[in-house]
Amino acid sequence: MTTIVMKFGGTSVASPEKIVGVARRAIQEKQQGKRVVIVVSAMGKTTDTLLGLAGEISAEPPKREMDMLLATGEQVTISLLAMAFKKLGHDALSFTGWQAGIETESVPRNARIETIHTQRLEEALDLGLFCVVAGFQGVDKNGNITTLGRGGSDTTAVALAAALGAENCEIYTDVDGVYTSDPRYVTGARKLEQISYDEMLELANLGAGVLHPRAVEFAKNNQVPLSVRASYSDEPGTIIQEVITVEKNLIVRGVAFEKDIARITVSYTKPFNGSLANIFTSLADHLIDVDIIVQSISEEFPPSVSFSIKEDSLAEAQRVLSEAQEKIGYNAIDIETGLAKVSIVGSGMVSNPGVAAKMFDILRGENVPVKMVSTSEIKVSVVVPASEMERSANALHDAYGLTPVTVR
Amino acid sequence: MTTIVMKFGGTSVASPEKIVGVARRAIQEKQQGKRVVIVVSAMGKTTDTLLGLAGEISAEPPKREMDMLLATGEQVTISLLAMAFKKLGHDALSFTGWQAGIETESVPRNARIETIHTQRLEEALDLGLFCVVAGFQGVDKNGNITTLGRGGSDTTAVALAAALGAENCEIYTDVDGVYTSDPRYVTGARKLEQISYDEMLELANLGAGVLHPRAVEFAKNNQVPLSVRASYSDEPGTIIQEVITVEKNLIVRGVAFEKDIARITVSYTKPFNGSLANIFTSLADHLIDVDIIVQSISEEFPPSVSFSIKEDSLAEAQRVLSEAQEKIGYNAIDIETGLAKVSIVGSGMVSNPGVAAKMFDILRGENVPVKMVSTSEIKVSVVVPASEMERSANALHDAYGLTPVTVR
CATH class of the missing domain: 3.30.2130.10 (VC0802-like)
Structure with a gap:
């Protein structure tokens, strides 16, 4: 049975209603006979609220404690999403970073994932459960909670897809794919069906903003097929992989x-x-x-x-x-x-x-x-x-x- | 060097300002040459907010996921309190339930503490750090986050005091001790200097409400000297212990x-x-x-x-x-x-x-x-x-x- 990893960012889980929508979306995938892992970020403006609380106490709070604080954001989302699955009649289990076995370096606020111990996730997937994993966070060798820095939830999703041998890692966002250019400025800009990792890396670094470069790099190094899709529609989005079958023989892609x-x-x-x-x-x-x-x-x-x-x-x-x-x-x-x-x-x-x-x-x-x-x-x-x-x-x-x- | 455990409830940590006040209070104790562990609850109305979010998704959310959700409340407080210590020039380390080694039964929402693996806390205390521990929560043998039910933070404090061989477990609250009766109704009611575990158990069960009966029972079984004190004053409060040296030879104590x-x-x-x-x-x-x-x-x-x-x-x-x-x-x-x-x-x-x-x-x-x-x-x-x-x-x-x- 194939496994897919679906990642939903903060705006896609900004309210209980939207969280129920995410569960519905994931149920559609499971009904196609797939094992489904969902990675989520903190709800909407949660991170800003938490940063505000810390700011009231200290202008330079210890990084370890910032990680402890910020990690609660995704923990709230995973529990609510697991509740939403149950409400819709499906069994799910939520996992914090440490519960999902995501081991990182001991670098607070900007840790890189070192290993993923997938045993607990595999067991839950084998039982037919939806696995809901907190993005952006992990645990170091000493049991400290760490966070992955910018684009961390994308990285969590790609790393889990690699570790679980997933067929695909789908990044759901508020645009429906990767474009040849920014449609707000370039009248002829159109969505790409496919793009290579290297091209995406350059576009990501150039501020296209859809996917974090670190996640793309991780996907490339582990040959994880990525796709960028809209959370509000069923359109297929853009597939990011090593070799692309170009629609037209174009030298410039974006x-x-x-x-x-x-x-x-x-x-x-x-x-x-x-x-x-x-x-x-x-x-x-x-x-x-x-x-x-x-x-x-x-x-x-x-x-x-x-x-x-x-x-x-x-x-x-x-x-x-x-x-x-x-x-x-x-x-x-x-x-x-x-x-x-x-x-x-x-x-x-x-x-x-x-x-x-x-x-x-x-x-x-x-x-x-x-x-x-x-x-x-x-x-x-x-x-x-x-x-x-x-x-x-x-x-x-x-x-x-x-x-x-x-x-x- | 003696160890003390100080517990502060939700109203005592309801704002960043109050959290800084808690840190100041604990620093006073440390300056008397003690090793200090602080147990805290979720800030003010946090738990109600979280319950509200869950309620928007399901009237009967799975209990495991409620624990996952509610446990974030104390995690926010511990990180902010650790930041407050640093801001005041003192080193501290925050611990979630699982990081503090608090192992419980697998009974979501009402788990009892089975063992406390104190190694990490002992190490941190030996380094001279303030240990800030999330009350109300633990982890079961399978790595699921659990919560301890009503009065859970009191129980965490008492259990830690027992496990660490603490000299005293101080419960800071919004009254300044245990009274012979409720001063709002009984004009002659006065604060008790001492009370026995058994008497406190009866008073707690009879709705005196200062301390949860489960925490008193735990203290009695492990002979942990408890005291109930006001977070807003330096008055000594009421000491709860096995044998009391009664001020007057009173048969009825409350x-x-x-x-x-x-x-x-x-x-x-x-x-x-x-x-x-x-x-x-x-x-x-x-x-x-x-x-x-x-x-x-x-x-x-x-x-x-x-x-x-x-x-x-x-x-x-x-x-x-x-x-x-x-x-x-x-x-x-x-x-x-x-x-x-x-x-x-x-x-x-x-x-x-x-x-x-x-x-x-x-x-x-x-x-x-x-x-x-x-x-x-x-x-x-x-x-x-x-x-x-x-x-x-x-x-x-x-x-x-x-x-x-x-x-x-």
């Missing part, structure tokens, strides 16, 4: 973008070894995420390094760099704000060397100035003025054949 | 009473074996608590049995008896409402046979009709008209020397 990007350029009068490491170590020490990094060293110009960060980190980054000026040894800093990043993603790029060139050509045709460029094997990102973001994304989406041809 | 009592009399035309068992089995099957039972069989009168119940169970009891009339084989039922129970308690009664007689004499002197009587080794209870309850209690309180003599 166009991603994000606003509120700033560029910082640090320049020197003479080359200085070790300064590059000093810059990024200083920023990392202050938890400032740096995205694209471009270094230029030529004989004609003074050496410089440019990098992009989110605008909301800008003030902090300026402060950190200013304090470390002596250590880093730079002469001047130049800042540009009001930028955006636009990226094309597709695993077909690897064997198609002209993809980046075509991208620059399209943007030049649209008179969009390109400020920075970054490439990976399956992605090209450019930094452009924020005012040009939407137009650039639409132009690229059309030019790479992602927009469906409508017969009028 | 006067307890409760209103809203009804009497049911079931009468037969002829003796009928087994009917008594049938009556009380039928009532027990419907969870109706019967208190005093008086049976009279004489040659002059038809046989009958009278018993007292709470008035709010009366309608249900009448229905149950009426449905079972054939099985029980009675002729008539007589009901009397508007009654109250007044009791005197004191371990000195055992060796003083005239105590009950004196009680009846006092009540006759006050012209209070006695409807029913029940006695144990250390208690005499009478059922009287509710209108006479307060006057009877005051008269008994004075006559047994419980009211302090005031010099004017």
Whole structure:
């Protein structure tokens, strides 16, 4: 008998009524002869409420105790969902992270799953029970409750699917799948039937926001077929797996973008070894995420390094760099704000060397100035003025054949 | 180094501010060179909120899942209290029931503690940490979370005190100790410095409400010295222990009473074996608590049995008896409402046979009709008209020397 893991996020379990809806949905799957594991997050705004309580006591509460506190959120959801199954005439058993055998590192608030002892879940599944598991949490070797950090419930679902040899891990969310681009900005954006792990990883990292990159990575490493589906409809959603059977032979599979990007350029009068490491170590020490990094060293110009960060980190980054000026040894800093990043993603790029060139050509045709460029094997990102973001994304989406041809 | 267990109920931890107050209180104790374990309940109305959520899903939720749900209440409190200690500059570690090694029977919602594996607590105490333990909860042999039923947090505190060989178990509450009677009704009521386990058991069962009888019983069986104290003051409260050094040589130590009592009399035309068992089995099957039972069989009168119940169970009891009339084989039922129970308690009664007689004499002197009587080794209870309850209690309180003599 095949096993599936279904994961429902906070908005899908935000009320007792919605929780009953989740149970109904899972019952449909079981009636198709499957063993069903359901992973859930905390209800709606529960986590915010708990954070508020902790904030009233301390601005910097111990991380172990934050995990103890936050883990109650999912524990409430699992008990209510198990009650909902019973109410609908089906037997279910709820499992906290430790009861489900989810063993993690001893890293509070950001633990990685090390092992899953599946015995109790297997026994319950063999008895024909729905297994309702608390996402986002586990237990370390010393019996401390841990949480998995951002996207933790996605990771729980994928890890359980891997450990149980599940046929599929279905992530239910408030969108109905992965799109070629954000439909709010790109008129021709459409849902993808399939996407590869690597493409999804790039899209996830580029802020597509449907699935946490850590969960995608875990799925890829364990070859767990994932799907992203809407909790409000029966549509099949998007399947994420290793090899995809592409509907059309498309090199580019998606166009991603994000606003509120700033560029910082640090320049020197003479080359200085070790300064590059000093810059990024200083920023990392202050938890400032740096995205694209471009270094230029030529004989004609003074050496410089440019990098992009989110605008909301800008003030902090300026402060950190200013304090470390002596250590880093730079002469001047130049800042540009009001930028955006636009990226094309597709695993077909690897064997198609002209993809980046075509991208620059399209943007030049649209008179969009390109400020920075970054490439990976399956992605090209450019930094452009924020005012040009939407137009650039639409132009690229059309030019790479992602927009469906409508017969009028 | 001596160990103490301090227990704080829901009203004492109802807000983050109050939780910080609890931490301050415990720090005072530690500064006297003690190892400190703190047992807490769920914050204020948390349990009601959780019950409400469950009620929205099912009128009869599975008990195992209710335990899973309710156990989150104390888990929130322990994490916040541990944060409060850290904020005040002290190290603490929070423990759920299972982390504290509290192993119970597999009886959801009403489990009894079987063993406490104290190793983790001992280790933490040896490191000089405050141990913050979730009351009311444990784990069964199969790893299911259980709860201990009414008064569960009191029981957790006493059981931990026994297992850790604690010097004292202090129950902090919203009254400052155990009283000779309820000060709201009896003008001369005063706080007792000491009371024996047995006396406290009778008072607890008689609705004094400060301590759950199960916790008192546990303390008695394990000879754990208990004290009941106010969370809002530094007064010493009342000490509960096996042998008490009585301030005055008092035979009666307390006067307890409760209103809203009804009497049911079931009468037969002829003796009928087994009917008594049938009556009380039928009532027990419907969870109706019967208190005093008086049976009279004489040659002059038809046989009958009278018993007292709470008035709010009366309608249900009448229905149950009426449905079972054939099985029980009675002729008539007589009901009397508007009654109250007044009791005197004191371990000195055992060796003083005239105590009950004196009680009846006092009540006759006050012209209070006695409807029913029940006695144990250390208690005499009478059922009287509710209108006479307060006057009877005051008269008994004075006559047994419980009211302090005031010099004017």
